Amino acid sequence: MQIDTEDRRMLREAAQRYAEREYSFEDRQRCAALPEGFDPARWSRFGEMGWLAIGLPEDCDGFGDIHDQLVLAEALGNMLALEPWLPNLGLAAPILAASPDTAHRARLAAIGRGEQRVALAAWEPGGRYDAFETHTTATACTDGWTLNGRKTLVLGGGSADALIVSARLQGAARDRDGIGLFLIDVNQPGVQRHPQPTYDGQQTAQLTLDQVSVSVADSIGPPGQAWPLLERAIDHATVLACAQAVGAMDRALATTREYLSTRKQFGRVLTQNQVIRHRLVDLFVAIEQSRAITESAAGRMNASSTTRMRVVSQAKAFVSQAARRTGEDAVQLHGAIGMTDEYSVGHAYKRLAAFANLFGDAPWHLARIAALSD
Numbered sequence: 001m002q003i004d005t006e007d008r009r010m011l012r013e014a015a016q017r018y019a020e021r022e023y024s025f026e027d028r029q030r031c032a033a034l035p036e037g038f039d040p041a042r043w044s045r046f047g048e049m050g051w052l053a054i055g056l057p058e059d060c061d062g063f064g065d066i067h068d069q070l071v072l073a074e075a076l077g078n079m080l081a082l083e084p085w086l087p088n089l090g091l092a093a094p095i096l097a098a099s100p101d102t103a104h105r106a107r108l109a110a111i112g113r114g115e116q117r118v119a120l121a122a123w124e125p126g127g128r129y130d131a132f133e134t135h136t137t138a139t140a141c142t143d144g145w146t147l148n149g150r151k152t153l154v155l156g157g158g159s160a161d162a163l164i165v166s167a168r169l170q171g172a173a174r175d176r177d178g179i180g181l182f183l184i185d186v187n188q189p190g191v192q193r194h195p196q197p198t199y200d201g202q203q204t205a206q207l208t209l210d211q212v213s214v215s216v217a218d219s220i221g222p223p224g225q226a227w228p229l230l231e232r233a234i235d236h237a238t239v240l241a242c243a244q245a246v247g248a249m250d251r252a253l254a255t256t257r258e259y260l261s262t263r264k265q266f267g268r269v270l271t272q273n274q275v276i277r278h279r280l281v282d283l284f285v286a287i288e289q290s291r292a293i294t295e296s297a298a299g300r301m302n303a304s305s306t307t308r309m310r311v312v313s314q315a316k317a318f319v320s321q322a323a324r325r326t327g328e329d330a331v332q333l334h335g336a337i338g339m340t341d342e343y344s345v346g347h348a349y350k351r352l353a354a355f356a357n358l359f360g361d362a363p364w365h366l367a368r369i370a371a372l373s374d
Contacts, residue, residue: 008071015075023079025344036159037203038082047114060109066298070243077247087156090237092118099220119160121151121207129360132176138167144215157205158195169224176227181220200354235312238359242294242319245355249287252330252348286322293318310372313365320356327352
């Protein structure tokens with residue numbers, strides 16, 4: 001387990017104070033009704049507080065590491081935050097950080113200040129969880145490439161200023177070789193995006209690319225050899241998503257415990273029922289186990305690619321199942337009130353159910369572990 005430093009304790013306490021004072025459930029619901037699905041002013045506030053710079057390279061005005069990001073991810077998960085922190089800091093930032101290009105690193109620093117939002121467009125219709133299944137093409141031309149294709153479930157894509165797009169330079173649709181990454185502006189000619197909300201309150205987008213011109217400078221990483229970089233970024237985001245799920249699980253448990261401590265049946269509160277207490281303990285144990293396996297995976301992110309993929313998939317498979325079970329039990333213990341929009345536990349359930357399928361469900365990750373063992 002990662003040792004908690006003074007800086008991490010201070011970050012955790014600051015996030016808790018912010019949640020209490022400025023991110024109540026009522027605040028969240030108000031922001032969810034805005035056109036972007038969140039409050040852009042709050043995103044800028046995150047930048048002012050330094051939250052968006054955590055985990056970025058020092059030369060991009062960043063500080064801290066993935067363990068510091070876990071602290072913030074868990075806090076944001078507990079808030080059931082709507083802001084596209086995960087798409088920007090989990091997916092886009094690791095890709096931009098791997099580029100030595102000055103313009104790309106300037107874009108990364110702008111993310112850290114809350115001035116830019118960047119989304120990764122990697123998944124395609126029919127590809128399910130396999131981001132390497134890429135039908136979008138990058139055709140070489142005089143001064144760069146021309147992109148054509150479709151992308152789906154672009155996390156944070158509806159509010160992004162720029163997109164990192166994966167496209168195939170060569171090879172078959174499911175080859176891991178031959179993939180390139182390109183940074184494009186959302187207002188470029190030929191780019192059409194259709195924002196779509198998810199059922200847990202977040203936002204994605206569908207993307208169509210029609211003869212989109214990109215220059216050599218827009219390319220990130222070696223052309224045709226971008227899959228290892230893309231795969232590592234997805235693993236990074238998967239670990240942060242696990243931490244967010246732990247935070248949401250904590251909220252579901254706290255809300256459920258509070259409800260059961262006040263709800264009476266046959267003249268006594270429900271927590272006096274031994275079966276109820278046992279169920280709450282089971283949820284607590286599942287949350288602590290999920291937190292521990294997530295921290296363990298984060299500690300191995302710089303190991304070999306095989307080790308990294310194995311521990312990330314172990315964490316995601318475990319936390320996905322624990323999250324789904326926690327959400328379902330929390331709603332069941334509340335009864336019918338648990339699924340009303342006016343009560344936060346139903347929103348926690350939706351967030352946890354969505355997480356269970358994000359970046360691959362439990363069976364997909366178990367299959368990846370088995371493939372690594374062959």
